[in-house]
Amino acid sequence: MEIWVLITIAAAFLQNVRSAMQKHLKGRMGTTGATFVRFGFGMPFALAYMAILAFVLARPLPVPNGAFFFWAVVGGVAQIAATFLLVHLFSFRNFAVGTAYSRTEPAQAALFGLVFLGERASAGTLVAIAVSVAGVMVISVARSVVSVRSLFTSVLTRTAGIGLLSGTFFGVSAVAYRSASLALAPSLPAPDYAVQASYTLVFVIVMQTVLMLGWILARERDELPRIAAAWRPALLVGFVGATASFGWFMAMTLQQAAVVKALAQVEMLFTFASTVFIFKERINRLEIVGCALIVVGVLALLAYG
Template sequence: METWVLITVAAAFLQNVRSSMQKHLKGVMGTTGATFVRFGFGLPFALLYLVLLWRVGGHQLPVPNGTFYLWAVVGGLAQIAATFLLLHLFSFRNFAVGTAYSRTEPAQAALFGLIFLGEKASQGALIAIAISVVGVMLISVARTTLSARSLVTSVLSPTAGIGLLSGTFFGLSAVSYRSASLALEPSLPQPDYLIQASFTLGFVILLQTIIMLIWIVARERDELKRIGAAWKPAFVVGFVGASASFGWFAAMTLQQAAIVKVVAQVEMIFTFASSFFIFREWINRLELFGCLLIVLGVVMLLVI
């Protein structure tokens, strides 16, 4: 099995852990605070990974250029917007439909990859992307009471719009991170996906932390107290989140962002495994069918 696949599966597992804990934090602080925790508490670990690769692993540090800075800034801002919108969905009673639309990220990443990088996905890859996206969207609405009419009208609902926009920003950030990481290659003796990914992650998460901190101090200062009161779980979220992000950045340096994001959908499988084996929650038929579609999409992608 290729390296990027193993890295992606590991990152998906870690993201599942981080997402579960971040939802808990959403209950003790606002959307802005829960968004900041992902970046601010992940920063020390992202910088630690970079230092270890450089000083202990002997990897040469890349020299950033204008292209790197452009894509890193675009990706960082897009991810902040995507994360904020996704967390904001949980404040709606009918957030399931919006969450389903946010899962169109792989398809949108494929479009952005074509527009900005000229990366063309094969017909088989596009079919695999479509199958996995449908599977995830089915899972997202599996426990809601939706008729054919409500499904049609939900397309125009505010939650659908927010979810779709969140997926757009996530797709844009993924392609931007790949572009930024690849822009570092000319400054290295040879391609080094680990140091490229770590350097990109370190810069981006530092930028995101500064932006979010300035916003909180200027507009929502009370959030600082809530964040401080929940520093222990936030610390764990930061560690797990930074580890997952490092995996994403490494995988997307090696492979097209859209392809990586399809394999990353196995996160949903981990979610249901946790629900079933740990919390003893049953999975309904639509959720099971959605899981099978995700697996089918991933398998198709890996064998074509």
């Protein structure tokens, strides 16, 4: 099994943990605060990962260039917007539908990769992405009255719109991060996906922390006491989030962003495993069908991607 596959599955698991913890934090602070926690409390761990690579393992660091700065800024800003919208969905009772639409990210990343980078996906890869996205969409309506009408009208809801927009920004950020990381390769003695990913992560997460902290100080200063009061769970969110991001960045340095994000749909399987085995909750037939479609899509991606 290729290394990017193992890294992606691990990152998907950690992201599932981080999302659950961010949902918990949303009850203790506003959307901006819960979004900031991912970046601000993740920054020390991102710096630690790069320090280990540079000083403990003696891996040479790259020299950034104009293409790196452009794509890193685009990706960082897009990720802030995507995360803000996703956290905002936690305010809605039926946020699962919107969250599911945000997972159209692989399909959108494939489109952005084609438009901006000229990346082409094989027919098998496109089918695999479509199947896994269909599985997520089935899960999104599994606990409502399902009909052809509901499948179409669900797209017109406010939560679906927010979810789709979140998926758009996540797709942009994924493609931008891959471009930024690849732009560093020529300055290294030999391509080093871990160093390229770590350097990109550090630049992006420092920029995101500064931007969001500036916004909070200027516009939402009352969030600071809430963030400070929740520093213990916030620190854990930062650790898990930074580790997951490091994994995403490494995987996307090795493989097309759309393919990585399609495999990342296994996160939904981790979510349902937690539902059944930890929380002892039941899942219905449509949710099982959705999970099966995700599995089929992932297996097809591994076989033909």
